[in-house]
Amino acid sequence: MIAIIDYKAGNLTSVARALDHLGYENQITDNTETILAAERVIFPGVGAAKATMGNLQKRSLDEVLIKFYESGKPMLGICIGIQILFEHSEEEDTDCLGLFPGHVKKYPAHNGLKVPQIGWNEVHQVQQHKIFDGVPNPAHFYFVNSYYPVPKMVDTIIGKTTYGLEFCSAIAHNNLIATQFHLEKSGRVGLKMLANFLKL
């Protein structure tokens, strides 16, 4: 069973629908035992860092996520799910999970750059990884974000994208993979990456 972490934010059902489509049993849940017993965990969604961290802490889900990561079972973060992995986000000056050293910054609003970035942008695979099996390099994925991660461990960066500046759009480390782009809204190429995650 795949647990989709329920932290009362948007877009949880999109991921569930994509997993249904791929034929994988899944459950949207905030129950500690269910999450820890799951084969895999997905932390999806759009939202603000502060509200997301607040909702996680209220349910002690921050600790559950760290515990799940330490279990070594596959874990996937999407959009806000990549941002909260780091130590700190500029968005409302928010302390995050701190699983990885690094922070999250806002796109510089200059030269007419629209913030948030909304639309399809190229992801360049800068390292080989099983999550990219069968995915063209580069390929377009759907992004909706005003902030981007800046990992200190540069060897964890597997995907890069340019929007005003070049930023890290995907990371992988041990059992954890996270993407700034929405796999569940990126057409077939997104479904392919989701399917790859489900086979890890």
Place this chain on the structure above:
Amino acid sequence: MLTKRIIPCLDVRAGKVTKGIAFKGNVDVGDPVEMARFYYDSGADELVFYDITASNERRDIMIDVVSAVASEIFIPFSVGGGLRTLEDMRRVLLAGAEKVSIDSGAVRNPDIISEGARAFGSQCVVLSMQVKKVSKSEHIPSGYEIYIDGGRKPVGWDALEWSVRGVDLGAGEIVVNSIDADGTKAGYELDLTGAIADLVPVPVIASGGAGNPQHLRDVFVESNADAAIVASITHYGEFTIESIKTYLEDEGVSVRDTW
């Protein structure tokens, strides 16, 4: 590089697509789910469903349509038409739409924009505007006026001012529908779209007037639109999303590769 989006718009009444759409192949031309799948397969970057159902009972049918579409296509889509309350928005989003598009409802009650943005995030709230060219006046300094109710009723507001106010209230994208250009197939309203795209810090979507692929090129390159809505030029099989994208790529416009 962020690509320019092509967004087919489907008008839905009581669960059926209203325009007699002539797709080639085995598409049930009235079925929004089939049409969504057709566009998904042919490389549309996003879809818009416009619910022109009048009664509340029939809105439940629209929710079923949204839910069925969301289970089959995995690109973003928005739903507009008749959304007035936070609860209307919530139902559409929970059914699987990525965004809600509010138009006349936002003019009548601008706070719905900020309420929606607070509840679901700005990225979910698209402000759609119906705009008509009028003579410049004290109230309409740009010479572009906001209309509501299917372009029938003038509001007395300046379109440029409303776009700025909409973004301040929390709209994450702006759709600029030109009443003058709509249905002409003579091209998008380039001056209006460009003025708003230069003015607001969020993506701007051009709507109304597309008659051929060059019109999309013009609104992307000359007016700096981030996305363009198409309807009749692709619905009737005159052009395909693929052929438009091929043309745009040859013209140096960056578009999404479909895979």
